[in-house]
Amino acid sequence: MKGSNSTPMDYDTAKKLAASGDAGQRRIVAARADTQPEILFYLANDESAEVRREIARNNATPRQADLLLCGDPDEEVRSGLARKIALLIPSLPADRVGQLERMTMDIVEALARDHASVVRQVVAETLKDQPGAPPHLIQQLARDLELSVSGPVLRHSPLLTDDDLLSIIGSQPMDGKLVAIAQRAGLSGTVSEAVARTQSEAAVAALLGNASAQIREETLDRIIDMAPKFEPWHGPLVRRPSLPPKAAARIVGFVSEQLMRVLENRTDLPPEVRAAVRNAVLDRARANRGGGAEPLGIDDEGAEETPKERPMERAKKAHAAGKLDEDMVGGALTQGDRGFVLAALAVKANVPLDAVDKIIGGQSARGVTALCWRAKLSMRLCRQIQLRIANIPPTSVLNARDGTHYPMSDSEMIWQLEFFGLKA
Template sequence: MARSADPAVRRRVAEHPRTRPELLYFLAADTAAEVRKAIATNHGTPRQADLLLAKDRELSVRSAVAKKVARLLPDLSADQAAQIERFTVECLETLARDQASEVRGILSEALKDLPNAPHGVINTLARDVELSVCAPVLQHSPILTEEDLVDIIMKGPVAGAMSAIASRREVSASVADAIARSDDEAAVTALLANPSAQIREETLDRILDQAPQHEPWHAPLVRRPRLPARAVARLASFVADNLLKALQERSDLAPDAARALAEAVRVRVGKAASGQGPGRPLGPVDFGEELAAEEKPAERPSDRAARLNKEGKLTEALLEGSLTEGDRAFVLAGLAELAQIGLPIVDRIIGTHAPRAVTALVWRAGLSMRFARQVQLRIAQIPPKTALNARDGVHYPMTDEEMRWQLEFFGIEAKG
């Protein structure tokens, strides 16, 4: 029957559950696709034949092999799965590289939840160019490590892949930080909406720096668990009235966060009453103390900076508020005043769009690396992927000597 000229007869042999393994292997090379497909679906087919069929020229045959694996793996015990892996890992790797996304997708769906799936196969599927293939394992697979996920993010995956990562059951702080740096609006939205995502305060600050221009982030930001006081104050300065109300109605805010919110609302109401409008950002201030100082209408930014510095009020918090408000002229004047250099030189440094030079300028002004990051992004318009980040989340990434060297290019001598 296996040598019959009629493919229908050979197919019956291929389908029969009691056909001997050597005959199934023989029929795996049959000229008729219907026979090879029957071999692919037969659970008695030896692993060597499955590998042969995983490379078959017919899509229907390769799909049948993938579907068989999909049905078998979830029901295997740990010992059985280990045995299957030893014999069929090459077959799985072949299917993971199949030219047809349908075959790779079948495999991805089958392996996405399995704790004992081969790491190499999962990694290949996670880096696939088709979202339908990579998304299931990116969102669900416990096999992918933190290092795998960060590497995938840094290499710029297919559109939609980062949203799948952001929706995982557990998102570590380093993975969340990588997503926040990606400029992917949908992925950051998914990250903020994921209550189990671990988002460091520094990462949250970075997101808040850009949040006024990303309306989809506002609602999930307002609903984030365990919001720090600083984040609450900043949110209250720019979210819409309905979200501000939702923020006020939260009962889980810490006392300092509740005070920050009350003060931010007071300042916002005051600005609305003065005609500046409720939607204009007010800036992340230390409960509004610096904003209590009113600017004289005719006062130039450089004069105001000099006056406030003399009064001891030219603080980082005040400059952050001006940065959020979009008062670029005053931020530059404040940097010039604190750094004790001329405003034209500050303009030249900012105009270079060079991360190291801009960072050195903020260091010279005696301000934090976190603020230097904001100046890079919002004043110098340096792309997030190029901008310098804080070392250990706090410190400047360059030595003092390196930053002095950067400033020497602009004729700035070390402070006496």
């Protein structure tokens, strides 16, 4: 019945239903677009929150009743009102400010200051990409302490200037706000530089992953200077569009072998740079063999050789001895022994190694999480595997639920594994 006017309701019938002891009947009247304004105003004081929610959402409700509902004790009433009123704001005539327009603005300003963040969030989500939104409201919402409120505005609002964004960055906000700024479409080189200077792991990773962000070459050089100690930056760096050859040549010195090969296969890089990457792959192989790490299986002339003990053999031996536990896998991760971590995942999850490579290479946070779940690893270690082995950006990583629990149900895990061709 909500909002239905298929059968007109006369005034006496509406008045009778509005005075009914049945809240369901009062809701019917409250939801109708043809209910008379004075009856809607009367129902704005109804004892039932369900009735008041209908009044708050009803576009026919007189603005005086909306103003009354601003202070309603029920959050859902105020949230529904916020969504309705915020949608009206961009369409208010700029050349005429009468009583109705003033009341509408007073209401949205009150809701943007509401003590409940969920109400402020509704206002922010509704106005986040509106060029006709009131600038002073956008400024207020962008500086809200709750990320759920400020984040959408920081990421999307066309009303925020570079000076606004630089001021917010200069106030040393939490990482979530920096990430939202870093994800803005068409981010300027000046703001990108400011984001990079924060050295926020999550924000710089988001910046590098933002293909539309302008990153000056000197800014990129500064990021690469810091990148060896920030592994989550490596994947976005390697995949950064229009990567300068000089930057590509520097990156090969510290990224994983998997990412080196991604870099080597980029067709937009000059042949000499790709050749340099290939040489770096070989140099890494030689250094690993000399230092006791696991070889790549390529000798100095490019011919295949058989390593003394491959990661899979080590993982199987450790498993047979009952030693392939969380501590061993975590230790290999800390030491950068990527090959052993992959082999351990395959052994502990009882899946083929090529399936592990496929899941890890796909950079699917859900797929990697399902694999770790099958391998009976903790969600804490799973998060590190997402970041350091699968090179998933921090903003896309799945985190533990309630601190320790896996964030997906068993059926969701099984579906993810089946998607990669693995039977439960």
